[in-house]
Structure formats: structure tokens, C-alpha cells
Amino acid sequence: MSYTSRRGRRPSEYASKSSHSFIINDPDVSGFLANCDYPKDVEDVDFDKVPTYTVKNLTSNPIKNIIAIDGGRTEVPVRREFPSSVLTFFQFGALYFTMADLENLYIKPFIEPSEISKLKEIQRLKFILPTKNIRVSGMDTLKNSVRKSIYDFFMQNPQGDKKFIESFKWLLFEDFQSSISFWNLASCPTCGQRDIKLKSEEMEKDYTFKCPSCKEIIYLTDTFRLHEIIDNEIGAGGIIGYLGNVLEQVVLIHLIWVILQIKPSLLNEVLFIKDGQLAFFGQTANIHEPMKALIKYLIEKHSIYLAGLEKSGAFVEHADEIADKLAPGTAILLNNDYIYRYIIPGRPDATDPYGSTTYYGRKVIYKADDERVYVVTLPTGDISVSPEAKDFPNIDIILQNIKKLKCDMYDSSLIPVSLVNNLVSLSNHPSSVILEKFARNTISSR
Ligand SMILES: [Zn+2]
Secondary structure (H helix, E strand, O other), X not given: OOHHHHHHHHHHHXXXXXXXXXXXXXXXXXXXXXXXXXXXXXXXXXXXXXXXXXXXXXXXXXXXXXXXXXXXEEEEEEEOOEEEEEEEEEEEEEEEEEHHHXXXXXXXXXXXXXXXXXXXXXXXXXXXXXXXXXXXXXXXXXHHHHHHHHHHHHHOOOEOOEOHHHXXXXXXXXXXXXXXXXXXXXXXXXXXXXEEEEEHHHOOOOOEEEOOOOOOEEEHHHHHOHHHHOEOOOEOHHHHHHHHHHHHHHHHHHHHHHHHHHOHHHHHOEEEEEEOOOEOOHHHHHHHHHHHHHHHHHXXXXXXXXXXXXXXXXXXXXXXXXXXXXXXXXXXXXXXXXXXXXXXXXXXXXXXXXXXXXXXXXXXXXXXXXXXXXXXXXXXOOOOOOOOHHHOOOXXXXXHHHHHOEOOOOOOOEHHHHHHHHHHOXXXXXXXXXXXXXXXXXHHOO
């Protein structure tokens, strides 16, 4: 997320790469590589043409509260005797604290972990995904076990009487404004019938539909289309990344939904921070459409302070490369030309903005006054090929507050995100044996 820590880790990253030199020396490989495009070196970047923006100082800060959302996951074999039977534990959560508490914390030279636990309020959620060679009772296949597990999770009540399925339905059918009458489902999970219109008015009370062709059940959560990439023999491993991203964003959507019902004015003083991009990928990509509509609605009618922070990937590597060339307090507003020229090898389409089928925001590379560099997606609603500062609502407020969240004790990352990481991360558990035991008990009790 911040380039300093990644630089610190570099020697060990390179240590393992010596074995790769053999492959690069292969004449077939080098011949192939000669015809390929790579991300550009910093020397190739024409800084005169880079669309930069000087981030303004704030006279007053409207942000009073921070909510950070993050998650982690671990794959666990259910029984030692059958290592191919696998479950995936997702653990994710939202961390809440006030800006005032955070500022008090910085006065102290060292922050005790116990003080941090006083600072935050965290909501932790768990979800267990049957991943391979397993089925839950009552379901005939792995695919249907996965579908049912996701649906059941959304039907639980994580926030008292409110269910995730309620806020998800609100998003999908755009109930925040004049609702859309149907959602087009690409294929029926049972019979494969294409383009099924899931009509809001035909939805059952339990958030299910009937396939017009095979009459089998369709869960509202089938709109994630994950069933399309689950194979009963190979497993559901292909959905894990997409699902993790969905679950974290479902927490975000749910919180926005709850705030709009209880006290919409709170949106004027909360900064939401999400780990990773503001986007839906792969099978789940279509969900970016109602999300874009929601962001647009919030920008017009209320307010939304939200940032997606990337820790790794091509954009972070590029930000790392150019960090020294960028003046402190400036942001690069990444446009099509810049992204395809320097970061993602490709040919910019004159009309199709980068990420138009996945993102509900645009990315900037931000170098704070203290020289830390961040890759941030900011919510924009509509996306243009060459965004200008005016296309990023609240850019100064969001970036200035990200700067405030720096944290030296957690490997130069941001306080809330590293805290959530620590608190929800399953890798922090003493061993996966506990999980294995848990898995065994859960399965045998079914
Ligand atoms: Zn069907």
C-alpha cells in the first residue's frame, strides 16, 4: 500500500528469482519475449504529459469517523485421510473508530496493542465455503452446496435484525432510486437456460425465484454467477478470490444501507476504507453497475467518502517505480493513455475507459507530504477516458485523511487496514489444526 515497506522487503523477494534466469536464457523464450510488451521503466515516462493534481490542504476536516473493511481466508483440508476434501474459511470485518481517538494516539511515542483494542470496535464475520470434494447435507452436488452456503450466509442476521440479503436486494434492484424491474441472470444454475429475467415483483419472500424453464430454485445470490465456474470434480477454488472481494463489499453496502435508514447525515463525516480496488471482477463483474448507480446517487443526494487501497499488483509496482519523480502532495489522475502506455501493456480504446466493465471509481497514484505513495481508487460514479480533478468528488478530503492514517508500527501500512488485517486474519491463528477440528465438527454435525 505504501511503497516504503515493499522496498524494505525487496532483497528477499529477489533471492528466490535466481532460478528464473535459466528460463529467460532459453532461446525460444527470449524469442517469444522479444515480441512482447512490458510495463515501462521510469525513464520512459514523459512527466511533462502526466496528468497530475496538487492536493489541497483542508481548512477544516469533515471526517470524524473511519470505517475500514478487510478480510482474509484460509483453505483447510477437512480430514487428514482425505486431503482433497477442502473447505475455505473466510473471515472479514469492519473496524470503526473516531478521528479524535486516532489523533490522541499519535501523541504517544509507542502504541500498546491493548490501547488499540480500546480504540476500535470491530465486527467480525465468518463464512465457510465448501470448496472441493464435499457437499452439505440436503444438497446433491458441490455446486449446489456452494450456492446454498452463500445464500444461507446472506440470510443470516449479522446486525441484529438486518440481513445482508436485504441490503443486497436493495442494491441489485436499485431500490434507493426508481427501482429497476428485473435483473438479467446470464444462466440458470440448474438447466443452463440463458438470459433469465429475475423480476423484482416475482421474487419470493425468502429472496428466491423459480427458473421459468426447469422450475428449479434460483437464489438472489446466484446473481454473482459463481455457479458458472464451479466444477463438481475440480472444485470451487476458482471462485475464492471473487467471493472474498464480494463479501467485503457486501459489508460496505450493508453499512451504507443501514446508515441511510438510521442517520443519512452520518455519511457526511465517515470515511470508508476498503482493502483493494473499488471493483467487482470476473463472474461478479455485473454488480459494478448497480454499485456505480449507488455511488452516483450518494454523490448527488448525500455524500460518500470512500477509498479502495491497493497493496500489490501492477499499479503498486508502477507507483513504486515512479515514486521519486513525483512531487510530495500530488496525485496522478490515471487516464487511459497513461495506464495502457506505462502500467498495463495494451492499446487504449478511445471510447472505453479502463475498468469500465468492473470498476465504480478511478485510480490515482498519490504521494503524500511525508513521501509515502498510495494507489487509491476513488468513487466516481460515471467513468471517463481522461478524468479531471472535478470528476473525483471529495478528492482533497479523502486523500488528506488517508495521509493521517499512516502507521509506522504496522509495516508502513495504514492503521485501520492493518488492524483489521491483524484482527480478522486467520493466518494469525496458532495453526490450522483448530480450523480443521472446527471443520470436522461442523461437517459431522450435519
Ligand atoms: Zn433452469
